[in-house]
Amino acid sequence: MKSRTCLAVMLSLLITVHWGFPVHATDDPGPERLQVVATLFPLFDWARIIGGEKSDVNLLLPPGVEAHAFEPTPRDIVAINKADLFIYTGESMEPWVRNLLGSLTNRSLMIVDSSEGIDYMEEARHEGAGAEGQGRHDSIHDHEKEAARRHDPDHQHSRHHDKIEGHHHDRHGGKDPHIWLEFGNARKMVNHIARAFSEKDPASADLYLSRAAEYNNQLIQLEKAYEQTLAGCRHKTLVYGGHFAFGYLAARYGLKHISPYQGFTPDAEPTPKRIAELIDYMKQSGMKAIFFEEGIEPRVAKVLGRETGAQLLLLHGAHNVTKEEMARNVSYLSIMEENLERLTRGLECS
Amino acid sequence: MIAEIFDALQYAFIQRALVAGSLIALNCSFLGLFLVLRRFALIGDGLAHVAFGTIGLGLLLHSHPIYVSVPLVMLASLWILMISEKAKIHGDAAIGLVAALGVATGVMLASVGRGFNVDLFSYLFGSILAISRGEVILSVMLSLVVLMVIVLFMNDLFAITYEEEYARVLGIKTRRMTSMLTICTALTVVLGIRVVGTMLISSLLIFPAVTALQVARCFRTAIIIAAASSVLSVVFGVFISYLFNLPTGATIVYVSFLLFGTAYLCGRLF
Numbered sequence: 001m002k003s004r005t006c007l008a009v010m011l012s013l014l015i016t017v018h019w020g021f022p023v024h025a026t027d028d029p030g031p032e033r034l035q036v037v038a039t040l041f042p043l044f045d046w047a048r049i050i051g052g053e054k055s056d057v058n059l060l061l062p063p064g065v066e067a068h069a070f071e072p073t074p075r076d077i078v079a080i081n082k083a084d085l086f087i088y089t090g091e092s093m094e095p096w097v098r099n100l101l102g103s104l105t106n107r108s109l110m111i112v113d114s115s116e117g118i119d120y121m122e123e124a125r126h127e128g129a130g131a132e133g134q135g136r137h138d139s140i141h142d143h144e145k146e147a148a149r150r151h152d153p154d155h156q157h158s159r160h161h162d163k164i165e166g167h168h169h170d171r172h173g174g175k176d177p178h179i180w181l182e183f184g185n186a187r188k189m190v191n192h193i194a195r196a197f198s199e200k201d202p203a204s205a206d207l208y209l210s211r212a213a214e215y216n217n218q219l220i221q222l223e224k225a226y227e228q229t230l231a232g233c234r235h236k237t238l239v240y241g242g243h244f245a246f247g248y249l250a251a252r253y254g255l256k257h258i259s260p261y262q263g264f265t266p267d268a269e270p271t272p273k274r275i276a277e278l279i280d281y282m283k284q285s286g287m288k289a290i291f292f293e294e295g296i297e298p299r300v301a302k303v304l305g306r307e308t309g310a311q312l313l314l315l316h317g318a319h320n321v322t323k324e325e326m327a328r329n330v331s332y333l334s335i336m337e338e339n340l341e342r343l344t345r346g347l348e349c350s
Numbered sequence: 351m352i353a354e355i356f357d358a359l360q361y362a363f364i365q366r367a368l369v370a371g372s373l374i375a376l377n378c379s380f381l382g383l384f385l386v387l388r389r390f391a392l393i394g395d396g397l398a399h400v401a402f403g404t405i406g407l408g409l410l411l412h413s414h415p416i417y418v419s420v421p422l423v424m425l426a427s428l429w430i431l432m433i434s435e436k437a438k439i440h441g442d443a444a445i446g447l448v449a450a451l452g453v454a455t456g457v458m459l460a461s462v463g464r465g466f467n468v469d470l471f472s473y474l475f476g477s478i479l480a481i482s483r484g485e486v487i488l489s490v491m492l493s494l495v496v497l498m499v500i501v502l503f504m505n506d507l508f509a510i511t512y513e514e515e516y517a518r519v520l521g522i523k524t525r526r527m528t529s530m531l532t533i534c535t536a537l538t539v540v541l542g543i544r545v546v547g548t549m550l551i552s553s554l555l556i557f558p559a560v561t562a563l564q565v566a567r568c569f570r571t572a573i574i575i576a577a578a579s580s581v582l583s584v585v586f587g588v589f590i591s592y593l594f595n596l597p598t599g600a601t602i603v604y605v606s607f608l609l610f611g612t613a614y615l616c617g618r619l620f
Contacts, residue, residue, distance in 0.1 A: 269597040272479055272588065276361055299480035303363045306482070 034201055035083040039094055041320050042180040043087045043114060045332045046190050050197055050211050054204055058083075063323045071096055081106045084200055087193060090115030093177035112196045114189040120175040121247055178317060182248035183223040186332070187216045218333060226253060226340055233349035235287055239278060239310075241301025242293035245317035255347075260300050270300060282308045289346030291315040295322070313342040351593065358592045366481040367598065370489040371550075371584040374542045377496045378551065379558035379580035381535050383572060386559040387511050389441040390535075393430065394552035396445035396452075397539040398475075400426040403452030406459025419540050426452065427536035428529060478546045478588075478598050485545045492541055496534050503527060508569050550599050554580055557606035564610070564617035579609045 034055040038044040044059040051057055058079065061070050072080070077100065080086050086109055088094045093115075101111065179185045194212030198205035230253040238250065238257040250257050260270035260278055282290070282304065290305055292298035294316045305312050316335045343349070358364045378394075385391055401415075404422045408415035426448055434444040476485070500507070509517035510524045518524050542551045558580035559572075566572035587602030 269477055269599055270479065271595045272358070272361075272364060272367070272592040272598055273595040275363060275479060276358065276592070279361060299477060302482065303480045307362055 032201070034085060034197065036085040036087065037080050037083045039088040039097075040180070040318075042186070042318050042332045043089065043189070043193070046193050046215070047085075047087055047197075049215055050190070050194050050208050052207075052211065054201065054207075055197070061320050063321060063326045072100060077103065080104065080109070083109060085110050085112060085196055087112040087114055087196070090118075090120075090177060090179065092120065092175040110196055110200055112192055114192050115179055116192060118179050118185050118188055120177075120179070121251065122174060122176065176247045178245040178319075179248060180332075181246055181317065182252050183219050183226070184252070185248060187219055190216055190219070222333065222336060222340070229340060229344055229349050230255065230347070233344075233347040235285065235347045237285070237287075238315075238343075238347070239282055239287060239290045239304065240292070240315070241290055241298050241304060241312075242296065245293065245319070246315060260304070275300070275303060278304055279307045282310060288348070289313050289342075291342070291346060293317055295320070311346075313346045315339055315342060354593055355589055358589065363479055363481070364588065364592065366483070366486050367478045367588050368585060370481045370486045370545055371478050371588065371602075372581045373489040373493040374538070374546055374551075375554050375558070375580035375584045376577055377493050377538045378542065378554035379562075379576040380496060380500045380573065381531070381538060382555040382557075382559035383562065383576050384507060384511050384531055385535065385555060386563070390430075390445065391556050391559075392442060392445050392552070393427065393535060394539050394555045395548070396430065396449040397423050397427060397536060398543055398548045398551070399449035400452035401540055401543060403455035403459075406456045410459055416540070416544060420537070423540045424533055424536040427532045427539075431528060431532050475547050476544050478550060478602070481545055488541060489545055492538060496538060499530060499534055503530070507531065547599055550602060553603045553606055554584075557583070557603075557610055561606070561610045561613040564613040575613075579606070579613070583609055 034051060036047050036051060036055050036057040037060055038047050038057060039060045041059065041061070044057055047055070048057040060072065060076055060080075080100070081104055083106070088097050088111075090113055091098065180189060190212050194208045197208040201208075226249075236255055238246070238255055240246075240257050240259045242259070243261060244250075244257055244259050246257065249255075258278065258281070260274050281287075287308075288310050289312075290301050290308075290310045291313050292301040292315070294314060298312060301312055304310065316339055318332055318335045321330055321335075382391070385393055400423050401419050404419040405415050407422070408418040411418060430441070430444045430448050433439055433447065434441045437444075439447070506517070506522045506527050509520065509522055510527050514524055539551055539555075542554075546554075558576040561579045562572040562574075562576035566575050583602055583606040587605045588598055590596065590605065591598040591601035
């Protein structure tokens, strides 16, 4: 009896698997549209701009799902198996990709690691904001260290080593994975995507590359706007009530950031002393805004706001967008433009 | 050190933590005593899981999860009671059963709704350091209700806790009493989770009760000791965590444990 049930289950599994594949092999529609799967919202946005009418781009994360908590479902894996291009941010943002790659049977799939050639920063630790009320900012320091290391001939090797080793302690592997929030990195990522499109579909290579170049010009414009605006701000420190994704951006424009959280995990509880220090700091420096991240109820930021009378401003990390935002057609550019507006207000830039 | 404590008291968020935290702790200590004696100690954890289930529904109905949670968790708590009476299962198993179902419902509905729009956990589960003024008022009202129930029905509750059959003979409406107690618990758990978080709610339901039961010789003393130890652990927990820069919730749990250890030793020695 038992073995018969077992057999039935196995048989039905076999049938399912068997049905799963030929769809891809035989039912290929005539006009070639590249099937693209992107993991995070910025990658999805860039891929749909570069691919345009020549591609079907799918966002792997359903709208509104928290990026760090995501793992692919079996059906996602089937979708990736049927795709032409799979674009992901990098090892430290999506650690599950490594396992996934091993299980794929799709030989024609092109995998794009968009972080290739981008130097990761160490994860920012939010210590400091000490007695004198000045946030000690680790990531600027790390950035310098990283720059120095770039001249190191063994650099490649050591970075690779770090990556593997970093895997043991936490989900980000000690590296700040939010590389897309700095425009230099964003341009590199756009270029990676465009190159992958051109390799997959050489006939339209020029189109893809010119679209990427055009888009990168827009990024440069925005970058200039950031540079000009953020150079003339009354405050140079961001008070952030969440897990800080803007390490790259802050380092680039010489901003400091302080947060009630000790590490990166938004779940870890902040200590009362830390919150008290931040309140004192905000009162002393006359800061009128506190920033919070998308997708959570900013409870701790609200506490700070209540105590200091500061207003709460959203700083959107663009990991993922909500259904409503998707319907409103937000883009990476529009999110970053809004971020600049709020930074201008919060840091009182002229 | 004293100066630092006075410093701490100047911050509104510390004041709120002390006031709302102590009130919730007081509620939990009263209810916890009955729950522990009736083998429903884990109902705090169980109902937190049910609350997770209601997230999914709140998601589908596009309403704030707390409005969906309160009535549904109340129903779930009554259901736990029913199962444990009718189906010849002990309270702990009944809690486990309903909790598992709650989580499964949450996962199922979330999947049907294609993902959460926001991290709904942050709407459902609070932290003792992030209590708003509204939540303080809520805790005051909640504790008034629970306190009234306990004071009014103290003897009846005591009777049904120790000897349900005898209580029935005495003419006490045991079913109604038990349901009332359960509904109070559900209310305290859902709203308490929103105010101080899951971890604190379940520890505040269990620790003061077991601490009191180590030393108390009669029920009235037990209630008084439970109430005192719950408030002490919150107040000391908040100040210690401020002085030594530690996470507050976890510190409160440790202080509760310390009080329990002391009570245990006292109970053995004297």
